[in-house]
Amino acid sequence: MISCKDVAGEVLRADGPLPFRRRLSLAFHFLLCSGCRDFRRQVGSLGTVVRHLIQREQKLSDQELGQIIERVKGE
Ligand SMILES: [Zn+2]
Known part of the structure; x- marks a missing residue:
């Protein structure tokens, strides 16, 4: 089984599917580990914050932002 540290790295990585x-193995880990489930949820809300910041700074389209957020959030 992969470690919590590996999971955190995967959750934060934004280089594609x-x-x-x-x-x-990630899904299996989330099933067993509430710490990593919480972490993933926190990154999810962080994604919303990042979305607002990027939108303000770079004036990206909603579609471009959506793609960035999906990559931040992962599955
Ligand atoms: Zn874990």
């Missing part, structure tokens, strides 16, 4: 097996 993960391979299926990696997503599977």
